[in-house]
Amino acid sequence: MYGGGNTFEGIKTDSLAQEDPIKLAEFEARIARGEKIEPADWMPALYRKQLIRMIEQHAHSEIIGALPEGTWITRAPGFKRKLALMAKVQDEVGHAQLLYSAAETLGKTREEMIHDLITGKSKYSNIFNYPAFTWADACFISWLVDAGAIVNQLANAKGSYGPYCRALDRICAEESFHLKYGHHCVIFLATGTQKQRDMFQEAINRWWAPMMHFFGPADKISAHTQVLMNWKVKMATNDDTRNQFLDMYVPKIWELGFTIPDPALKKNTDTGRWDYTEPDWEEFKRVINGGGPCNEERLAVRRIAEERGKWVREALRSPKASYVMPLA
Amino acid sequence: MSEEQAIALKELLYKIADDQLILGHRNSEWTGFGPLLEEDIAFSSMAQDKIGQSYALYQMLHHAGEQAPDTVAFMRHADQFHNCVLVELPNGEYDFSLIRHFLFDTAEALRFDMLTRSSFEPLADLAKKIKGELRYHTLHANTWIKQLGNATPESIARLQTSLNYALPYALGIFEPSPNENIIMDAGFFQGEASLQAEWQSRVISILEQTQLNLPDWKTVTPILGGRIGKHSQHLQPLLDEMSEVFKIDPTAEW
Numbered sequence: 195m196y197g198g199g200n201t202f203e204g205i206k207t208d209s210l211a212q213e214d215p216i217k218l219a220e221f222e223a224r225i226a227r228g229e230k231i232e233p234a235d236w237m238p239a240l241y242r243k244q245l246i247r248m249i250e251q252h253a254h255s256e257i258i259g260a261l262p263e264g265t266w267i268t269r270a271p272g273f274k275r276k277l278a279l280m281a282k283v284q285d286e287v288g289h290a291q292l293l294y295s296a297a298e299t300l301g302k303t304r305e306e307m308i309h310d311l312i313t314g315k316s317k318y319s320n321i322f323n324y325p326a327f328t329w330a331d332a333c334f335i336s337w338l339v340d341a342g343a344i345v346n347q348l349a350n351a352k353g354s355y356g357p358y359c360r361a362l363d364r365i366c367a368e369e370s371f372h373l374k375y376g377h378h379c380v381i382f383l384a385t386g387t388q389k390q391r392d393m394f395q396e397a398i399n400r401w402w403a404p405m406m407h408f409f410g411p412a413d414k415i416s417a418h419t420q421v422l423m424n425w426k427v428k429m430a431t432n433d434d435t436r437n438q439f440l441d442m443y444v445p446k447i448w449e450l451g452f453t454i455p456d457p458a459l460k461k462n463t464d465t466g467r468w469d470y471t472e473p474d475w476e477e478f479k480r481v482i483n484g485g486g487p488c489n490e491e492r493l494a495v496r497r498i499a500e501e502r503g504k505w506v507r508e509a510l511r512s513p514k515a516s517y518v519m520p521l522a
Numbered sequence: 523m524s525e526e527q528a529i530a531l532k533e534l535l536y537k538i539a540d541d542q543l544i545l546g547h548r549n550s551e552w553t554g555f556g557p558l559l560e561e562d563i564a565f566s567s568m569a570q571d572k573i574g575q576s577y578a579l580y581q582m583l584h585h586a587g588e589q590a591p592d593t594v595a596f597m598r599h600a601d602q603f604h605n606c607v608l609v610e611l612p613n614g615e616y617d618f619s620l621i622r623h624f625l626f627d628t629a630e631a632l633r634f635d636m637l638t639r640s641s642f643e644p645l646a647d648l649a650k651k652i653k654g655e656l657r658y659h660t661l662h663a664n665t666w667i668k669q670l671g672n673a674t675p676e677s678i679a680r681l682q683t684s685l686n687y688a689l690p691y692a693l694g695i696f697e698p699s700p701n702e703n704i705i706m707d708a709g710f711f712q713g714e715a716s717l718q719a720e721w722q723s724r725v726i727s728i729l730e731q732t733q734l735n736l737p738d739w740k741t742v743t744p745i746l747g748g749r750i751g752k753h754s755q756h757l758q759p760l761l762d763e764m765s766e767v768f769k770i771d772p773t774a775e776w
């Protein structure tokens with residue numbers, strides 16, 4: 195699921211004045227040369243902070259993202275879909291695991307990150323605050339939300355922080371299977387009965403606005419922080435990734451005979467970019483700040499899972515218990 | 523193969539396939555809810571193995587004239603399922619899921635080991651493959667039982683409570699098939715009684731390495747009925763959920 199970089203608010207760059215200017219210049223020169231920064235390397239405090247925030251949000255998005263699709267594992271129609279969806283959602287949980295490990299290299303533990311998730315302190319991708327009512331919604335997520343995530347993740351994989359880039363390389367390889375699986379499911383709905391076609395059209399109608407929100411606020415209203423671009427923390431603007439997604443997937447959706455609920459949506463032959471109705475950014479803000487249809491439910495599920503599993507984690511920390519080899 | 527034998531073989535295949543499907547389904551319910559991410563992943567791996575194994579067994583049944591795997595799995599009513607009641611019980615807390623996993627997979631690993639010597643060759647061949655997969659399931663169960671069965675007063679107490687609760691159901695795994703004698707005489711399978719004997723000694727050998735206590739077997743009354751389609755109230759809702767989308771239009775391709 196997901197990628198990073200779409201929930202940056204304005205950041206304060208004052209702390210940069212306190213950094214050693216020689217080290218800072220060296221650091222920036224390395225990044226400009228395309229070198230990767232590794233955990234033991236010197237880095238400005240602001241770089242560390244922003245990366246933790248971004249990787250952590252990404253990790254949270256993977257586990258929260260496993261919930262709306264996860265509820266369809268037990269209802270997937272037929273063996274093939276059931277097996278594939280289980281494997282797909284398992285991958286997403288595995289992505290969370292990889293990403294938490296990548297973030298831990300910057301000094302924040304997984305427990306601390308999960309604590310910040312369930313107390314509402316850190317964010318995750320907004321799109322998972324919407325409900326997956328039908329099987330077709332789950333198919334929309336597997337195909338198109340994962341497609342959006344891949345656009346973000348491919349961009350971020352070219353970033354500057356070594357452990358994050360390596361995690362993303364692995365993640366992107368798995369995501370391409372998710373995309374194929376999702377697309378396959380949608381083709382079956384598109385070429386199936388009228389009921390199946392209607393199910394998917396309704397899913398598009400429900401999910402289009404959150405999908406447009408997925409890439410983050412329009413460039414003209416979002417805090418643009420040049421330093422994060424220079425440091426290769428943020429790799430592409432929100433409008434660029436949104437446009438890339440539209441370019442790749444709108445024709446595919448139309449080809450299958452579905453409509454998209456935006457009369458203004460069309461490729462502008464002059465600019466080579468897509469025109470669309472401006473998404474409702476007030477709604478986006480409201481949802482990301484806790485006002486979406488599923489925010490509370492998603493966090494409650496996570497919180498309950500953490501509480502119910504507490505005795506297990508405590509038992510593993512007991513001196514009588516040695517490390518348990520995970521089965522993966 | 524005589525007609526009687528063919529019926530007995532189907533009985534054997536159905537009960538094993540149904541066990542795998544239903545427990546696989548339960549295991550998959552842990553996705554997103556595990557006590558740690560590693561356990562979400564482990565239970566999902568085991569779910570995928572089990573459901574894949576049931577699929578292979580239903581295909582074998584399909585070759586023997588039964589309906590296609592999707593139809594068999596998604597369209598039957600609870601009383602047509604032959605799984606033991608143990609596997610259909612809700613996941614409960616992690617302690618119960620772990621104890622069930624341990625008790626069931628210990629039996630399952632032994633069962634498939636025996637089935638590698640089945641006189642029905644396709645089953646013997648499939649058992650060789652499945653046996654390899656189950657090795658990881660028992661390794662996982664044994665490791666965790668030994669860890670949590672020795673760790674904190676809470677973990678030990680929880681496991682003990684779940685063990686006491688699960689044992690009568692676990693003995694239901696070994697409820698003989700209506701045609702048990704034919705199954706044994708034809709050499710399809712050595713039979714539930716010898717499986718149970720081996721299982722008991724295997725369970726004892728693992729639990730001896732923990733602070734958990736096994737009650738006297740004689741005091742444990744098996745909960746039977748699953749093999750003849752008598753289930754708890756938990757199976758039908760599971761099946762309703764499983765087939766919710768499939769039944770929107772069973773003739774559609776999904």
Ligand SMILES: [Fe+2]
Nearest residue numbers: 195340369372
């Ligand atoms: Fe994915």
Ligand SMILES: [Fe+2]
Nearest residue numbers: 195256286289
């Ligand atoms: Fe993912």
Ligand SMILES: [Fe+2]
Nearest residue numbers: 195196259340
């Ligand atoms: Fe995803």
